[in-house]
Amino acid sequence: MSGKRNSARAVAQREIGPVEFLKAVHGDDFAGVQALFVLPTKQTAFFDHTQWSVLGDEIERLKGENDLYGVIGTQQKRLSARSRGSIATVRQVSGLFVDVDFAVMKNSAKRYVADAAAAAVIREGLPLPPSAVVSTGNGEHWHWFLDRPFVIEHPDELEAAKRVTAAFSRHMQAIFRERGAEIDAVGDITRAFRLPGTLNLKGGAKKPVVLLAFDPAKRYRLAEIERIITPPAAPPTRPARKRRPSDGFGQADHEEIRRGCSWYELKTGDGVATASEPEWFAAASITACCRDGEEIFHAYSGAHSGYDQSEAQKKFQRAVEADAPRTCESIEIDLGHDGCLACPYHGRIKSPVQIGSGPRQYSPGEEGPIPLGYSRDGTFALRDPVRNIIIPASAQQLLSSQWLQGVAPSSFWGRQFRDDRRPFNAAAAGEALIAACKRAGPFDPLEVRGRGVWVEEREIVLNLGGPIREGLKRQYLCFKPISLPPDASFDTRRLADLLEQFKFRDTKNARLLFGWLAIAPICGVLDWRPHCFVFGPPKAGKSTLHGLATALLTPLAISTTGDSSEAGIRQAIGPDSLPVIIDEFESDQRQGRLKSIIMLARSASSGDTPILKGTPDGKAMQFSLRTTFFFSAINPTGLSPADASRILLFELLMHENDQEAARRITTDLAYFADSGPRWCAFMASKALLIAPARLAFEAEMPGMDSRLRTNIATLLGAGFVALHGRVPTKDEAVTEVAEFASTTAEHADVVDRDDAVEALHHLLAYPIGSTSLGQWIARERRDRMEIGDKDTRPSAQFLASLDIAMNIKNKEPGFFLLRGAPGIDKIFRDTKWADGTWMHAIRKYEGAFTPSNPVYFSNMKRKARAIGIKFDILPDPTEAPSEPECGSRGGLFPEY
Known part of the structure; x- marks a missing residue:
C-alpha cells in the first residue's frame, strides 16, 4: 500500500496538465464528445477523442482570463456553444465526483467543512479513497476513476448510470453529515469540475487550481462502488396524474423550455442562487412536467442557498401532485418578469410547459441533415x-x-x-x-465557408478537412479534404530573390508579385483581395511564373487556362476560398468569355454579395466568391479601367539570355517544385499579421485613391510579413512606401482612368424624366444619322440646354461637353466630381479628346472650348425618351 501512496505522490509532484488529467478521467479513446465549459462567457466547446492537441491549445489560449471546467459525462454529439448538453443525451459517464466546499471560503448558512485539514480527516476515513484530489481555491474536488466507464447505448444503461451516481452522492452526503458537515448534492451525470493547471477567477482574485493527489492507476470496479452505496428507495406508487396545458403531447423537454422562456432559463440557471421561494417553487412546477424532471430539479436546485435534498424532494413532490404548472400570466403579473412582453409566445400559450411539449423533436445525430x-x-x-x-x-x-x-x-x-x-x-x-x-x-449564405484559411473574431480557422472547433459562428464545409504539413518554416528570402531574376519593366513589381503569392493561400482571411495580371512577349517568362505560382499554391490553387468558362470556374470554387491561376488568358479568344471571367474576378475582390443557386432538385447552394486571381497572357487588352483598378498589371520584358540568371532560375524552380504545402502552411501561420501590416502601410500612403492604396498596401504588407514574420514599424513602412512611390504612381494612372469611367457613367446614367441622359444622347445621335440635324427636336433642344453638342460626320465625331457647363455642374453636385472637378476626371478617359477647333454650342450661340467623348461609351438607344416634366426627377431643368 505504501508503494501506491509513493507512486501517487510522485505523479502529483510533477506537473499534471489539464489534458493529462482529462485523459485520466475519460480515457484516451472515450465515447462521444467531451465538453470544455468557459466562464464568464458561458460558452461550451466540444472535442472528440482525436482532438486532444486542439483541446490543449484551446485551454492554453483561454486559461489566463477564464474559469475552465470539464464535465463528468460526455455528450452524444457536438452541440451549440450555448449548451453543455442534457442528461438525456449523455454518451459516457467517466467517473464519480464530489464537491467539498470550505466554510472559511464561503459565506453560507450550510455547515461546510472548516478547511483543507478538516476535509483531509474525512477523506482518510473513506472506505474507497479518491483517485484524485483537486484544490479549487474555495475547496476541493474529489474524483473516483472507474475501471470501465458507463458507455450509454440504451435507455436502461442511462438509468443505471443515473442511479449509481445519485446513490453515490447521497452516500457521500451521509458520511459528511455523520461528521457534522455538509456537501452539496452533485449526483447528476452532467456535473462540471475544475481543471488543474487553470485559475479560479471567481471573486476577482486569481487562485490557482492545483492537483493535490493523483493516482491514475487507482480505478474502481462498479461492484466495489455498489457495495458501499445504499440503493435508492423505490418511489411510492401514485395514481397517474392528468396532463396540464400541454394536453395531447408527451412529457415536455426541459431544454426546449429554457430556450423559449427567458424567465425559466434564468430561474433554472444563473438565477437559481438568488431565486425567492415562490420563484423556486414556480420553476419546480414546470420542471415537474419534463422528462427526467426530478433529476433536473435537484441538479439546478443545488445552487440555491436554501437547498436541502430532502426538503427539496418534498417541494418537488408537491409540485407533481399539484398538477398545475405556473402560467405565463402568473409569471408576468405575480412574479413581475419584464421579458414576457418581448416573448414570441406571448398571448399564444398558457404556460411555458407548452414550449417543450410540441410535436416530436428532431435530432440529426451523426447522419441526419x-x-x-x-x-x-x-x-x-x-x-x-x-x-x-x-x-x-x-x-x-x-x-x-x-x-x-x-x-x-x-x-x-x-x-x-x-x-x-x-x-x-x-x-x-x-x-x-x-x-x-x-x-x-x-x-445567411454569407456565413458559409468552404475549404481554405479563414478568420473569425481574431481566430484563424483552417478549414481543410481537419477538426473544426465547435461554437464558431459560421458554417464550415469541406467536401474534399486538403492536407498541409504541420511544419510552418519556409525560405522566403530565396523565393523573393528568385522573382527578382525575372525581367519586369518595373523591377519593383517583382516584390508586389511576391506579396500576391503571400496572400493567395490565405485569401479568405482578407476583406479585400487584389488580383494580378502578368503579361509580356513570348519567352519573357510568363509560363515559368505561372508554373512557379501553381507549384507554390498547390494543393490550395485551382490552376487552369483561358479556355475555361466563367461558370466552370465559379462551380469549381463554390464556397471555397482558393486562389485561381489562369494561363494563356489571350485577347484573341472569345471576348465575351474573357470579359465574364474578369467580371467574376471583380466580384471576388470583396465577395460581399451572395450568389444563390438553390435548385428544386436539392443541389448544393453556391455562395459569394472569396478568391484571388493570377492571369498571364501576351497582352491584357480588353481590360476596362474598372477592371484594371482591381487587377494589378505586371509587365515582363524579353530576357537577355543571361546564362547565369537562367541557371539560377532553373535551380530555384527545382527547389520550389514541391514546396507548395509548406508555403501554404507557412502563410496560414502568419495570416493574422496581414491586416495590421496592411494598415501600417496604408497609414503612410495618404492622398491617393483608396482602392489603389488598399491594393498596394495589401501586397507590401503581405510581402513584409512573409519576409520578416512580423508587422513593420512606422519607420520601416515609411521607407518602403518611399521606395515604391514610382511604382505606385504607375499603377495610379490606371486608377485615374477608372475614375474617369465612373464619372462618365454617373453622367450618362443620370435620370432625366423617365430615362437616362445616356439614352437622350444615344437617341439624338441615331436620329441625326437617320434624319439629319434638326434643332427643333425636343431631344436636340434639351441637350443644347445642358451645353452638350454633337458632331456626326466630320473628322472628329463624338459628343462634346462645354467646360464649366452649369447644367452638367448640377448633375455632379454632391459627388466627388463637384465644383468642376468632373472636367479633370473625364479628360483622363481613353475615349476623351480635345477638339482641334472650338465647338459651336447653340444654347450660347457661340463657339467654345469643350471636352470631346467618342460615341463608343453610349448605350444602344431603346425607346424614345419621354420629355422631362416640370417637377419630375429632371426638375433640375424646370424650363423643360
Whole structure:
C-alpha cells in the first residue's frame, strides 16, 4: 500500500496538465464528445477523442482570463456553444465526483467543512479513497476513476448510470453529515469540475487550481462502488396524474423550455442562487412536467442557498401532485418578469410547459441533415454532414419520403419517426425538420465557408478537412479534404530573390508579385483581395511564373487556362476560398468569355454579395466568391479601367539570355517544385499579421485613391510579413512606401482612368424624366444619322440646354461637353466630381479628346472650348425618351 501512496505522490509532484488529467478521467479513446465549459462567457466547446492537441491549445489560449471546467459525462454529439448538453443525451459517464466546499471560503448558512485539514480527516476515513484530489481555491474536488466507464447505448444503461451516481452522492452526503458537515448534492451525470493547471477567477482574485493527489492507476470496479452505496428507495406508487396545458403531447423537454422562456432559463440557471421561494417553487412546477424532471430539479436546485435534498424532494413532490404548472400570466403579473412582453409566445400559450411539449423533436445525430434555417424565397437550408454540403429544400420536398431518403437512410428516419405501416412517417419527419429550421431562424449564405484559411473574431480557422472547433459562428464545409504539413518554416528570402531574376519593366513589381503569392493561400482571411495580371512577349517568362505560382499554391490553387468558362470556374470554387491561376488568358479568344471571367474576378475582390443557386432538385447552394486571381497572357487588352483598378498589371520584358540568371532560375524552380504545402502552411501561420501590416502601410500612403492604396498596401504588407514574420514599424513602412512611390504612381494612372469611367457613367446614367441622359444622347445621335440635324427636336433642344453638342460626320465625331457647363455642374453636385472637378476626371478617359477647333454650342450661340467623348461609351438607344416634366426627377431643368 505504501508503494501506491509513493507512486501517487510522485505523479502529483510533477506537473499534471489539464489534458493529462482529462485523459485520466475519460480515457484516451472515450465515447462521444467531451465538453470544455468557459466562464464568464458561458460558452461550451466540444472535442472528440482525436482532438486532444486542439483541446490543449484551446485551454492554453483561454486559461489566463477564464474559469475552465470539464464535465463528468460526455455528450452524444457536438452541440451549440450555448449548451453543455442534457442528461438525456449523455454518451459516457467517466467517473464519480464530489464537491467539498470550505466554510472559511464561503459565506453560507450550510455547515461546510472548516478547511483543507478538516476535509483531509474525512477523506482518510473513506472506505474507497479518491483517485484524485483537486484544490479549487474555495475547496476541493474529489474524483473516483472507474475501471470501465458507463458507455450509454440504451435507455436502461442511462438509468443505471443515473442511479449509481445519485446513490453515490447521497452516500457521500451521509458520511459528511455523520461528521457534522455538509456537501452539496452533485449526483447528476452532467456535473462540471475544475481543471488543474487553470485559475479560479471567481471573486476577482486569481487562485490557482492545483492537483493535490493523483493516482491514475487507482480505478474502481462498479461492484466495489455498489457495495458501499445504499440503493435508492423505490418511489411510492401514485395514481397517474392528468396532463396540464400541454394536453395531447408527451412529457415536455426541459431544454426546449429554457430556450423559449427567458424567465425559466434564468430561474433554472444563473438565477437559481438568488431565486425567492415562490420563484423556486414556480420553476419546480414546470420542471415537474419534463422528462427526467426530478433529476433536473435537484441538479439546478443545488445552487440555491436554501437547498436541502430532502426538503427539496418534498417541494418537488408537491409540485407533481399539484398538477398545475405556473402560467405565463402568473409569471408576468405575480412574479413581475419584464421579458414576457418581448416573448414570441406571448398571448399564444398558457404556460411555458407548452414550449417543450410540441410535436416530436428532431435530432440529426451523426447522419441526419442539420437544420440551418430558412431563406427569403421560402426554402429551408440543411447541412448534409456526410457529403458536407448545404442543401436548399422546399416544404414539399421535406414532406417527401423519397427526398428524405436521399439525404439519410430510412433506418435513421424510422428510429425517430416510426410508422407501423411504412418504413417511417415522412409527414412527421418533414414537419419536425421544418419546425427545426424555423427555430434556427433566417439562413445567411454569407456565413458559409468552404475549404481554405479563414478568420473569425481574431481566430484563424483552417478549414481543410481537419477538426473544426465547435461554437464558431459560421458554417464550415469541406467536401474534399486538403492536407498541409504541420511544419510552418519556409525560405522566403530565396523565393523573393528568385522573382527578382525575372525581367519586369518595373523591377519593383517583382516584390508586389511576391506579396500576391503571400496572400493567395490565405485569401479568405482578407476583406479585400487584389488580383494580378502578368503579361509580356513570348519567352519573357510568363509560363515559368505561372508554373512557379501553381507549384507554390498547390494543393490550395485551382490552376487552369483561358479556355475555361466563367461558370466552370465559379462551380469549381463554390464556397471555397482558393486562389485561381489562369494561363494563356489571350485577347484573341472569345471576348465575351474573357470579359465574364474578369467580371467574376471583380466580384471576388470583396465577395460581399451572395450568389444563390438553390435548385428544386436539392443541389448544393453556391455562395459569394472569396478568391484571388493570377492571369498571364501576351497582352491584357480588353481590360476596362474598372477592371484594371482591381487587377494589378505586371509587365515582363524579353530576357537577355543571361546564362547565369537562367541557371539560377532553373535551380530555384527545382527547389520550389514541391514546396507548395509548406508555403501554404507557412502563410496560414502568419495570416493574422496581414491586416495590421496592411494598415501600417496604408497609414503612410495618404492622398491617393483608396482602392489603389488598399491594393498596394495589401501586397507590401503581405510581402513584409512573409519576409520578416512580423508587422513593420512606422519607420520601416515609411521607407518602403518611399521606395515604391514610382511604382505606385504607375499603377495610379490606371486608377485615374477608372475614375474617369465612373464619372462618365454617373453622367450618362443620370435620370432625366423617365430615362437616362445616356439614352437622350444615344437617341439624338441615331436620329441625326437617320434624319439629319434638326434643332427643333425636343431631344436636340434639351441637350443644347445642358451645353452638350454633337458632331456626326466630320473628322472628329463624338459628343462634346462645354467646360464649366452649369447644367452638367448640377448633375455632379454632391459627388466627388463637384465644383468642376468632373472636367479633370473625364479628360483622363481613353475615349476623351480635345477638339482641334472650338465647338459651336447653340444654347450660347457661340463657339467654345469643350471636352470631346467618342460615341463608343453610349448605350444602344431603346425607346424614345419621354420629355422631362416640370417637377419630375429632371426638375433640375424646370424650363423643360
